[in-house]
Amino acid sequence: MQIIWRDSADPAGYEDARVGRVFNHRRPKRYPLAVVKATCVEDIIAAVKLAKEKNCRVAVRSGGHSWAAWSVRDESILIDLGNFKQWTVDAENRVAKVTPSVTGRELNGMLVDEYRLMFPGGHCPDVGLGGFLLQGGMGWNCRGWGWACERVKAIDVVTADGEALHCNQEQNQDLYWAARGSGPGFPAVVTKYHLDLIQYPKDGLRSSGYFYPLSKYHEAFNWIVNLTPGFDQDTEIVAVGLYPRDSDEIHLFILFVTLKHTANEAQAALAPAHDSRPEGTIKEWFCKEDSLADQYVSQKKANPEAHRYCVDNAYLQNDADVPKVLEEAFTKLPHRKAFALWYAMDPCSRRELPDMALSVHSDHYFALYTVWEDERDDERCQGWVKDVMKRVHPHAVGAYLGDSDFQVRQTQYWSQSSGERLRDIRKKWDPTGRICGYLDQGDVSGIRGLDNVHA
Numbered sequence: 001m002q003i004i005w006r007d008s009a010d011p012a013g014y015e016d017a018r019v020g021r022v023f024n025h026r027r028p029k030r031y032p033l034a035v036v037k038a039t040c041v042e043d044i045i046a047a048v049k050l051a052k053e054k055n056c057r058v059a060v061r062s063g064g065h066s067w068a069a070w071s072v073r074d075e076s077i078l079i080d081l082g083n084f085k086q087w088t089v090d091a092e093n094r095v096a097k098v099t100p101s102v103t104g105r106e107l108n109g110m111l112v113d114e115y116r117l118m119f120p121g122g123h124c125p126d127v128g129l130g131g132f133l134l135q136g137g138m139g140w141n142c143r144g145w146g147w148a149c150e151r152v153k154a155i156d157v158v159t160a161d162g163e164a165l166h167c168n169q170e171q172n173q174d175l176y177w178a179a180r181g182s183g184p185g186f187p188a189v190v191t192k193y194h195l196d197l198i199q200y201p202k203d204g205l206r207s208s209g210y211f212y213p214l215s216k217y218h219e220a221f222n223w224i225v226n227l228t229p230g231f232d233q234d235t236e237i238v239a240v241g242l243y244p245r246d247s248d249e250i251h252l253f254i255l256f257v258t259l260k261h262t263a264n265e266a267q268a269a270l271a272p273a274h275d276s277r278p279e280g281t282i283k284e285w286f287c288k289e290d291s292l293a294d295q296y297v298s299q300k301k302a303n304p305e306a307h308r309y310c311v312d313n314a315y316l317q318n319d320a321d322v323p324k325v326l327e328e329a330f331t332k333l334p335h336r337k338a339f340a341l342w343y344a345m346d347p348c349s350r351r352e353l354p355d356m357a358l359s360v361h362s363d364h365y366f367a368l369y370t371v372w373e374d375e376r377d378d379e380r381c382q383g384w385v386k387d388v389m390k391r392v393h394p395h396a397v398g399a400y401l402g403d404s405d406f407q408v409r410q411t412q413y414w415s416q417s418s419g420e421r422l423r424d425i426r427k428k429w430d431p432t433g434r435i436c437g438y439l440d441q442g443d444v445s446g447i448r449g450l451d452n453v454h455a
């Protein structure tokens with residue numbers, strides 16, 4: 001087991017272990033006591049026991065894609081799972097057993113090529129399953145196929161006490177319940193996910209895309225919001241405010257990605273949108289051949305590496321006037337790499353959720369992804385996000401943990417009863433607050449957790 005101690009490692013080696021795998025280049029000034037590069041469950045157990053011995057906290061990193069770098073915590077032992085990548089597939093029963101640092105692209109690359117199966121992991125290729133699934137996982141076609149964590153059948157964990165356990169609906173149910181929506185407050189280390197898989201569409205993915213000028217913003221946005229309820233349930237629908245590569249003007253881009261099995265089915269699914277679209281597109285395509293691999297390439301371009309990011313999000317009230325509430329966010333981006341996103345959640349948002357920690361969502365998911373390169377833009381870009389969110393907040397019912405930074409803003413993340421149950425489970429399994437938990441301002445929330453109030 002490789003341990004890199006802050007006080008004895010060479011500074012460059014320590015710095016690389018501290019933040020080298022953190023996606024957001026707006027690096028935190030937080031300094032773990034040591035980084036353990038785990039390659040097996042025994043390493044994780046040893047690292048937790050080491051933290052106990054040193055009387056310090058444990059932080060965990062799977063894919064390193066937490067926007068707020070939740071894995072980087074002062075005086076902690078950071079267990080980095082980046083070198084612990086394993087999977088096995090039972091294709092007949094459509095089940096995969098996967099370690100948490102495996103990314104969506106790694107898993108699907110193997111599943112699609114070898115078995116024509118897939119798992120709805122994060123849209124960005126390199127997001128780790130670890131953090132993604134703990135938060136719920138807004139994966140491919142979340143509106144139709146539900147939350148990715150609904151496909152978690154079981155987990156293996158190492159507890160805050162250093163014990164290896166299996167958790168599912170029958171044993172250690174409370175940890176299994178918490179693992180589907182607690183996010184970074186999960187009171188143990190997940191070492192393996194047991195996942196239900198889906199068949200990959202026989203003819204691949206298909207997409208339709210429509211770019212509108214801002215003069216068409218309200219008309220096109222209202223069209224897509226009104227079209228979504230009742231639209232084909234194997235189709236993901238998103239509206240994005242962005243600067244296209246070849247333009248200096250912000251556009252409204254509406255994208256449908258359908259995961260029907262045949263090209264004919266895809267065409268039938270996408271036709272109602274094409275036939276009813278408002279006139280005036282600047283560029284458009286209909287039912288174009290696509291694939292997960294190509295989608296990952298686009299996502300990676302939209303979320304480039306080695307950049308600085310500030311992100312926030314909200315679930316808007318179901319009856320909100322979405323285009324109006326989001327007008328400022330979509331039409332006044334502070335940087336040409338920034339974008340604003342509306343992600344349709346209906347009908348997932350209208351179904352009863354399984355009994356799990358994740359318990360708040362709505363028809364309209366909104367997120368701001370502010371992307372820039374130069375440190376001198378930090379204050380301006382972060383200030384803009386904060387400012388816009390102040391005006392969106394009154395129209396929201398809560399937020400998704402995955403795109404949140406509790407140091408900047410807090411709201412409601414779970415129903416009241418689920419929030420209370422989660423607090424009890426955390427106290428039961430981690431009474432001393434060994435696992436770092438939610439990173440609020442000053443990193444003081446400990447086992448108390450978040451207030452979970454939409455003020």
Ligand SMILES: Cc1cc2nc3c(=O)[nH]c(=O)nc-3n(C[C@H](O)[C@H](O)[C@H](O)COP(=O)(O)OP(=O)(O)OC[C@H]3O[C@@H](n4cnc5c(N)ncnc54)[C@H](O)[C@@H]3O)c2cc1C
Nearest residue numbers: 062063064065066070071123124128130131132138184190
């Ligand atoms: C470019 C980009 C695109 C994204 N796209 C999506 C998307 O499409 N859908 C979506 O839902 N989210 C998305 N996200 C958000 C993403 O899911 C979260 O940031 C998530 O936390 C990333 O997981 P990770 O394992 O890569 O991160 P990490 O930073 O490694 O983990 C985040 C935190 O989760 C906890 N954690 C992670 N692994 C474990 C474990 N094994 N045991 C216990 N606790 C653990 C720890 O508290 C850890 O600090 C995106 C993020 C980025 C940067």
